[in-house]
Every structure is written in C-alpha cells, then in structure tokens.
Amino acid sequence: MKILSKEQIYEGDKLTAQRQNISSTELMERAGTQIFNWMHMRMQGAQVPIHVFCGIGNNGGDGLVLARHLVNHGYNVHTYVVNYSDKRSKDFLVNYDRIKQVTKEWPTLMACEEDFPTITPEAIIVDAVFGIGLNRPIADWVKKLFQHFRASKAFTLAIDIPSGLQTDSVPESENDVVWAGYTLSFQSPKLIFFLPETSKYSVQWEVLDIGIDLEYIYKLNTEAELIGKQEVLPIYKPRKRFSHKGSFGHALIVGGSYGKIGSVTLSSKAALVSGVGLVSAYVPKCGYVPLQVALPEAMVITDENEKFISNISFDITPSAIGVGIGIGTQDETLLAFENFLKENKAPLVVDADALNLLSKKTELLALLPKGTVLTPHPKELERLIGEWKDDFDKLNKTKAFSKKHEVIVVVKGANTITVFQDKYYVNTTGNPGLATAGTGDVLMGIIAGLITQGYEPLSASVFGVYLHGKAADIILEDFGYQSMIASYVIDAVAEAYIDLFKQPEQPQVSEAEQEES
Numbered sequence: 001m002k003i004l005s006k007e008q009i010y011e012g013d014k015l016t017a018q019r020q021n022i023s024s025t026e027l028m029e030r031a032g033t034q035i036f037n038w039m040h041m042r043m044q045g046a047q048v049p050i051h052v053f054c055g056i057g058n059n060g061g062d063g064l065v066l067a068r069h070l071v072n073h074g075y076n077v078h079t080y081v082v083n084y085s086d087k088r089s090k091d092f093l094v095n096y097d098r099i100k101q102v103t104k105e106w107p108t109l110m111a112c113e114e115d116f117p118t119i120t121p122e123a124i125i126v127d128a129v130f131g132i133g134l135n136r137p138i139a140d141w142v143k144k145l146f147q148h149f150r151a152s153k154a155f156t157l158a159i160d161i162p163s164g165l166q167t168d169s170v171p172e173s174e175n176d177v178v179w180a181g182y183t184l185s186f187q188s189p190k191l192i193f194f195l196p197e198t199s200k201y202s203v204q205w206e207v208l209d210i211g212i213d214l215e216y217i218y219k220l221n222t223e224a225e226l227i228g229k230q231e232v233l234p235i236y237k238p239r240k241r242f243s244h245k246g247s248f249g250h251a252l253i254v255g256g257s258y259g260k261i262g263s264v265t266l267s268s269k270a271a272l273v274s275g276v277g278l279v280s281a282y283v284p285k286c287g288y289v290p291l292q293v294a295l296p297e298a299m300v301i302t303d304e305n306e307k308f309i310s311n312i313s314f315d316i317t318p319s320a321i322g323v324g325i326g327i328g329t330q331d332e333t334l335l336a337f338e339n340f341l342k343e344n345k346a347p348l349v350v351d352a353d354a355l356n357l358l359s360k361k362t363e364l365l366a367l368l369p370k371g372t373v374l375t376p377h378p379k380e381l382e383r384l385i386g387e388w389k390d391d392f393d394k395l396n397k398t399k400a401f402s403k404k405h406e407v408i409v410v411v412k413g414a415n416t417i418t419v420f421q422d423k424y425y426v427n428t429t430g431n432p433g434l435a436t437a438g439t440g441d442v443l444m445g446i447i448a449g450l451i452t453q454g455y456e457p458l459s460a461s462v463f464g465v466y467l468h469g470k471a472a473d474i475i476l477e478d479f480g481y482q483s484m485i486a487s488y489v490i491d492a493v494a495e496a497y498i499d500l501f502k503q504p505e506q507p508q509v510s511e512a513e514q515e516e517s
C-alpha cells in the first residue's frame, strides 16, 4: 500500500472531486459518514457520552459530519468547536450550519482552559481538532486541551491523524499531541504510524476508503510504501518442476569467533530454509565441529586461525555472501575483511560486526559491490551515518547514505524500513518477540539466501524482512513474546512461505442459507 505525502493527499482529494464530479463537501460527507459507520457498527446505539472536538478546518468539518450522524441516530453526543483561529474552511461552515439544523444543542465554542468540559474515563473522545493541515506551533491552551484528553483516561479516536502531529516531523514535546487509542486515517496510512518516536501516539490505526480516484493512486510514485502480503506476492519466484539444487545457488556465510559460532549456525540454517541449494559456512577453526554437528546440511570451510577470522580465502564460487555475524572488530579481522572486499565479486549482505568494521574504516565503503545490502540495528546504523536529530532526520541521512554508496540499507526495528535511493519500504510483519538474541542473524541468512536464489538484492531485502517478521507472527501464539527464540523463527519460515498462498477464511454459510439461495 502506498503511503502518500500530505501534498499527494490534497492532490488526490482535488482530482477525485473533479473526476467523480462531486463537491469537496460531498467528499467530506463520505469521510465523516465512514467514521460514523465505523463507530455505529461497534457501539450499536450505546449511550456512552461521546465528546466530539472539532477544529475550524476540514478535519473539524469531518468531526461535524460525524457528530450530525451521531445525533440523528440518538447517540449521547457533545460537540465542541476548538476555536484556535478566526478562519473557517468552507466545508466546516457548511457542516456547522447542517448540524445546527438537526439539534438544539449547538456546538460549544471553546477558546480557553475555562471552557474545557469534564470528561469521565468511560466517555469517548473524538479528536477532529487538527488534521494534516497543521503547519505551525499550537496555542498553549490547545496543548492543555490535549493534556486534558489524556488525563481523562477516556478512549480517544483520532480522525485522520492524532491532532498535533504533522505528517513529516516529530513533535517537540509529547504534551503537544493527542494520544489516540485508535486513528481512522483517510486514503493512506501516515508514515508517522510506523516510526519509533511517533507510533506511540496511535495504539492502532486503520485506513478508511473514501473512494479516492483509483487511477491517480495507481500511477502515483510515493516516497514510502507499506509492505504486506499483497506487495510481496509479486516478488515470490515459483519453483519449476525440473529444478535441481544447482538452480538455487550456493550461499556462503562468513562469520564467527570463539564463543560466537552460534550466529553462523543460525544464519546458515536460515539461508537453507529460505530455499538455497547449497550453503557453506566460513568460520575460524574452533567453529568446525559445532557447525558440522549442529547443521549437517551445511558445508564448512575454516580460517587458518583458531579463534577468529584472519584471512577470508575459499575456492568455491558463491552466488551471494553474507558476512559479519560474530566476527569481532579486531585488527586482523579488519584486514581480512578489507582484502576480501578487494577481491570479491559476489553480491553481499553485510551485517553486525562487519558493519562496525565499515564504520571503523569508512574507505571500505567504496569497495562494496553496487546493491550491497546492509542490515544495521539502530546502534550500528548510528555508527554508519552519525547521530540523528529525530526519526525523519534518521531516514533522510540513511537515504543520502544509500544514494552515496549505492547500497540498500535495512533499518531494523519494530517496523523495519528498507531504504534504497529515494524510497522507503515499511514492513508490517514482526512483533516484540523478535527482540531476542540471534534474530538479526536469522534475517541476514534469509536475505543472503534469497539473493543466492536469484532475487534482486532490493526484492530479497523487502521479501526477507517480510518473511522473517511473518514467521515470528505465526509462532507468537505458541511461544508468546517472552519465549520466542531465534531458532524457532527459523523453523517457522516454512509456514511464512505457505501463508503467502493461504486464502482468507470465507464466512461460514449454514445449510439453510445455502438451500435458500
């Protein structure tokens, strides 16, 4: 699913009105009605107090449409106009008149703290104060209103975006923003739902379809894309009946040092379950026995050194190489890595300590083949691109880094974002069960394994991140967040593949209904 910028959303609204020959008022009616339907389906007329807080722009207009429908359906509604400006949008005014026609209880005008109503914890707050039009600092009394919402502990439903958030920046203080339990977003999810610093402002989100022109969306090139099953299915390469192990390449996993051989075992096994034909592991001598015992399917090549890698030399021709897990950052290993990069022609995935070696000696970045995949966790990323001011600064710096060095950067985290040139691919799978040792090694093995099988490095990264997260989601039911470990994630990659082709469950039709039809 495409994640539209604010400008693209406004453009989409305008074009839709033109092409469907409807007014912006009608589009707002659609938007507000969708919100009403969402609430009505869940509330079924329950008489919980609903406080709808409307700004003076179109987000407020949506709130007024919703409030009118709630009044018409007999809900216990209180509507407020948060009067932070003397301006009013045209469609706000239209809907202000319309709500006055259906109730004697006109919206209460609020202009300072004294006007704040009492909100009980069991009430519902609808936040239609600011939408994507917020463009400057908010008045102090309005910030106090947001704090009043939060202090009330009432469930808060935000329309389009939690008020106080802008689509392309991080708020200065968490007191300047509405903390929503749920956000109903029009047309496109917003990037801020997926970033570490801003995702907390909406516990859950959902996109409501307001019928924006499909051709416009289809042709649109967006900076960010949300990656779910629909997006990875076209990437998947089916297997031919007469394929053989030679058809799926030979992966080489280079890593390990004394006490850290497990990382190589995990990556190599992950590469195998991703579907490669052959896997070899390159480890220091101390890794030979543990690897052969733990993973009989893999071949093992050893370094001359007993405890760490000192010279990466082999006489196979791997289709792709994953390097860096557990190798440490000592000088001999740095030199071995440098010499390896000077010789290497195979596509690369660089992870863990190899990333730290790149940060230690940045000249090595020039030796990476074009399209190399880097898979840093936040600390490794910081060593590569320097400190960032906030999440947007981080993404911009990563983008600049990706462009400069022609590499793909997989920014790992709760919503892993793969960055390549001008584009962000935001993953939707995965859960906090993955916050455990070795899951990054597994990811590296999967991505290296997919490149080995002939996937383009960018597709391999996006697909690999999806499969890895999906595997964790599948086993969540069995192991929960606490007891999930990296090996179980490897075991579940098979199910993640199978899930790609599962049809959504159809609603059960009773025999009586079948006979009727």
Ligand SMILES: NC(=O)C1=CN([C@@H]2O[C@H](COP(=O)(O)OP(=O)(O)OC[C@H]3O[C@@H](n4cnc5c(N)ncnc54)[C@H](OP(=O)(O)O)[C@@H]3O)[C@@H](O)[C@H]2O)[C@@H](O)CC1
Pocket: 010, 013, 024, 027, 028, 031, 032, 055, 056, 057, 058, 059, 060, 062, 084, 085, 087, 089, 129, 130, 131, 132, 133, 134, 135, 136, 137, 138, 139, 159, 160, 161, 186, 210
């Ligand atoms: N277009 C459509 O057809 C549809 C739009 N939809 C809805 O419209 C929403 C966007 O609406 P919007 O553009 O009117 O902006 P909104 O967020 O309501 O803000 C109001 C105005 O406040 C102002 N302002 C900004 N910051 C300020 C500040 N700090 N303190 C004081 N004032 C400030 C600023 O105006 P300015 O003063 O800069 O001229 C701004 O314009 C969108 O989120 C969705 O809910 C849906 O109905 C679908 C159809």
Ligand SMILES: Nc1ncnc2c1ncn2[C@@H]1O[C@H](COP(=O)(O)OP(=O)(O)O)[C@@H](O)[C@H]1O
Pocket: 352, 376, 377, 412, 413, 414, 415, 416, 429, 430, 431, 432, 433, 434, 435, 436, 437, 438, 439, 440, 441, 442, 443
């Ligand atoms: N809260 C979370 N939600 C989803 N995925 C997570 C979460 N925390 C970590 N992960 C994922 O787990 C993996 C951890 O990788 P990394 O930090 O390199 O671990 P290790 O070095 O122990 O292998 C990454 O793929 C990351 O995206």
Ligand SMILES: [K+]
Pocket: 059, 127, 128, 129, 130, 131, 158, 159, 160, 161, 162, 163
């Ligand atoms: K809002």
